[in-house]
Structures are given as C-alpha cells and as structure tokens.
Amino acid sequence: MLKSLNKLLLTSSLAITLGFSAVMPSTAQTLDEKIVKMEQGLEKEFETYFDSDLATTNQLPEEMxxxxxxxxxxxxxxxxxxxxxxxxxxxxxxxxxxxxEPIARNLYDLPKTKVREIANQFTRSITNPRRPFNQRIAKELHQALIEPFELEFLQPTGIDTLLVCMGDGLRSLPLAALHDGDHFLIEKYAVTRIPAFNLINHEYSDIQRGGILAMGASEFEELKPLPAVPIELETIVEQLRSIKPAKEEWHELSLLNQDFTQTDLQALLTHRAFDIVHLATHAEFMPGSSSQSYIQFHDRKLTLEEMPKFDWNQADVDLLVLSACRTAVGDSEAELGFAGLALQLGVDSAIASLWNVNDAGTLALMGDFYQELSVQNTKAEALRQAQLKMLRGKIQFEGDRLLLSRGSVVPIPDDLSSQIPPTKDLSHPYYWAAFSMISSPW
Known part of the structure; x- marks a missing residue:
C-alpha cells in the first residue's frame, strides 16, 4: 500500500512540475484498444497519402x-x-x-496549435548556423516529449534506442537536438522516426555484409550545383573499404552526373543486389500530394509517387541514403512524405535530411557515418555516433583537409573550401541534427 502511494505521489509531483492536467495511464485494456486504433489511424493516413495498401502486420501492444x-x-x-x-x-x-505494459500521458497544456508552433519555431531556429542554439525551446520540447517517461521508465530499464512515431505537426521535428539542460537527446539515445510500429520491418539483417550503389550529380541545369558530390561518393566508398576486413570487401559501384539516370538505376536494381543505395543529389519534400515531392536525377526529376516502380525489393536494398534533402517545415503533406520515405520504397530504413546542410557539413557526417556503419550494431547507432563526433569536435577541418574521427583524411577541393565554416567548428546542430533515421533503426 505504501509503495503504491509513493508511486502515486511521484507521478502527481511530475505532473505538477511539467504542467500536466492529466497524466495517469488509462486501464490496460482501454489503453491497448486506443493504441490499436491509433496505429490503424496512422496506417490509414500514410496509405491515403501514398495511395497504396501498406500495412503488412497488425501487432497488438503485448506483441510490440x-x-x-x-x-x-x-x-x-x-x-x-x-x-x-x-x-x-x-x-x-x-x-x-x-x-x-504500455504507459500513457496526456498533456492538456499543449494543444495541437501550440505544439505545432513550438516545433516549427525550434526547427527554424537551428537551420542557420550563425544563430546561437536556442536551448530554451529545445528544453521545452524535451520536457514535453521525453521527461514524462525518462526518470520512471527510460532510465531504470536502460533504454538506449528510441523509435519515435510522431503525429501531424511534429513529423519534421529534429529530434536529435532536443535538450534536457545538460545533454542533447542524441547523447542519450539512438533515435529513429517511424511512420507507425506496424509499418516498419521487425526483423534484423546484418548490413555489414557489403554492397553499395553510390550515385549523384554535382551539376544541374536549373538547380544550384553540389560541388561536394564527387568527393562525397569517393569518400563513402573509401571509408567502407578502409574499415572492412580484407577478406570481407564491400562491393561498390559509383556513378556520377551523366551516368546518374533513372534508366541506369532501374537496370542496376534489376540485375544486381545492393545493401545500400546512396543518392547525393537534390531532393524536396513539398506540400501537396506525393507527386509534388521528388529526387533530382541528371536527366529528370523522380517523384515520390513514382519511386515504387523501381525494383528495390528485388535488389534487396536495406538502406536508402539521401544526403541533400529539404522538407517544407510545418506542412502536413511534406512531413508525411519525409516520414514515409522508406515505407513508400519498401526498404527497411532511410536516412534523409530535414534541411539543406552545406556541402562541407554533409561530407563530414556522411564520411564518418559509413565508417561507423561497419562497426556498430545498428544503423541508428552508426548515425548517432557520427552526429556525436561532430557535436564533440572529433571531426574537424584542418586547412584544406577533413579529419574524420577514426583517422581518415579527406582532401578538400578548392571549389569546396568556401563551404568550410570560418571557425572550422561543426558542433552547431545545424550541421548534424538535420539527418534523420527513418523507419527501422536496425
């Protein structure tokens, strides 16, 4: 009895501290039913957006x-x-x-309009590296999303990986940059954003077995050039080679500019198997239907609506990486496209950026990510480690060289030198928090 009373007092104290009006969990059966209904609603939302039947499993909370x-x-x-x-x-x-058992919390001081306003304000505040990091808003969001569970559930059970499913108004939130006053969220957890738990793969496959298709374009007729793309493609392939044991070499193929066409991609996916497809090019998640969002190839744009026509499953693609994306902040349709990227393609996981990070920052993160991918247990942890290295100054520029965390040195071409931060510091969240793991963290 005393133990139950102490637990009730602790929960009530937390409610007062965080300004909750109601935080007590519903009864288990009622909450289970609500979770099932919530998952079904999310599945319907993505199926409507992509005009596809997407759900393949229907796990109940106990099974989850x-x-x-x-x-x-x-x-x-x-x-x-x-x-x-x-x-x-x-x-x-x-x-x-x-x-x-599932635990629920309801925060009645945070209606939808207020949540969206805070989230959009936070995202826009870190898309410019010249602005100081707004820790106040980052802490406010951490207090709302993480603190209701952290002390009582996350820390005692040793949680180190968070699969976060966010509804309308939160899907473009840069989760890695939430802050508790002492640490960024990424310093405590590997994080992945999921469209719904029943819309991700629940099996583990070892991505370290080796096969990457790296494609991209540095020159465009109508869009701004991406001068770092050639060195980015060269670097990620080199990092995989340098980390992998000689007897387990990666099989790689790198195609640039005129060779980066939809016809080439289709042919390669049809006849060869790749664990990873890395596309270094412009990509936009736009308002409106999935036909408005696109990935830019050398010959033309490929819309999100068209992407399933490629044989991603036949090629056994496990991870798609888009290294130069931009998402319309605060737009519901654009957020659905971003959060549902891996789902639409039928790949287990995707990495994409919420905003355009400059070329030097992208090169730094991608170079280190592929080093970590060969040594970490999960894709989400590999991304987390690369982000931590940037945050903690273990990836840095020295003159015309990029020094990666495990000792690799990447020469910086002259046309990219203007992209190097004047302070040569990559710790600002602008450089690393844009990159998000989508769908399966494994």
Missing part, C-alpha cells in the same frame, strides 16, 4: 513489447517505442518498453 525485446536481444540494444500525437486540446503520449 515482445518484438522490442526480441530485437533488442538480436542487436544488443534496449529499444522502446514512443508515440507523440498532437490532439486538438492536448498532446497524447504512449510508451512501450521491452516486455513492458
């Missing part, structure tokens, strides 16, 4: 908890799934940990 435990054992991680759903009059949060 078992899946998290199983995937954690397979990857030596401790994952949890967190839903953050803005409602008209409150923010609805649900957490499931490995083999755990």
């Amino acid at each position: 908890a078992k899946t998290l435990a199983r995937m954690g054992e397979a990857t030596n991680t401790t994952p949890a799934v967190l839903w953050a759903m803005p409602r008209e009059d409150h923010l609805h949060l649900v957490l499931i940990t490995p083999n755990g």
